[in-house]
């Protein structure tokens with residue numbers, strides 16, 4: 001008897017998202033914090049949390065802490081297991097299978113995958129045309145992963161003006177803390193804008209998986225339905241609240257170090273004859289030929305960075321200066337070898 005292929009047609013051609021995560025001596029590949037867990041969150045994690053009972057249904061205490069932090073009303077906030085989960089729930093809640101999700105490439109590689117996981121069709125389009133291709137959801141990442149560049153506020157405002165009554169703009173601000181300007185006010189003031197953020201980057205809590213979104217209460221309720229109850233674990237919720245209320249000086253101090261090191265790293269790359277893109281995030285994208293081979297040679301020296309093929313370049317997380325110096329040394333070696 002032949003086995004019947006029970007796989008869903010829309011899933012068969014999807015591959016597992018699995019970037020190279022083998023441990024490296026110096027890991028500058030995933031834009032997490034080089035300074036570890038912030039102190040108040042660390043204390044909560046060490047103390048543990050009641051695990052026999054379920055966590056809160058919809059993380060209301062965490063929403064209150066996020067409301068204080070962002071200035072958005074509690075009714076405009078939803079949370080999830082990382083902003084990946086929030087993006088996933090948003091796509092599922094606001095689009096019907098078959099709808100299009102538009103984005104301007106290159107951008108966060110998870111988005112086309114999340115679109116397809118939800119039966120949606122990802123479509124890349126230039127930013128100027130992104131509202132005109134009949135997409136139900138428009139995704140805009142600013143500062144953008146992997147380029148680090150921001151979309152100026154006036155361009156975002158123009159895009160919002162061009163949205164039709166059936167379109168939603170999702171703004172991904174995973175790197176907001178490293179940029180000069182945040183767009184929370186636009187999400188608060190505009191009914192069809194959802195803005196997502198995370199505690200995985202500037203807050204040093206990627207392992208806890210806490211993300212959130214801000215938007216119109218009506219849409220946020222839909223996202224919350226799609227997300228479902230008991231999503232954020234009890235310990236994650238308590239540690240995230242501690243970070244948002246007690247660790248803000250730690251976050252600010254390390255954001256300032258990242259910004260200094262970002263300037264130094266960009267200058268060091270420019271001094272090597274390269275042309276790094278101007279970054280408002282905690283990483284720098286440097287266009288370079290044969291980035292995959294360069295990254296492989298750097299990896300053999302114990303330094304992990306993320307290589308992109310289209311366009312060819314390296315995305316280097318801004319870590320401590322000793323880490324960056326070693327990465328630059330490995331890059332020099334790799335360029336010499338790949339010549």
Ligand SMILES: *Cc1c(COP(=O)(O)O)cnc(C)c1O
Nearest residue numbers: 082083084108145174198200211
């Ligand atoms: C890292 C990242 C995220 C999300 O990370 P989570 O850990 O799932 O919160 C979302 N968007 C972009 C652009 C990112 O780079």
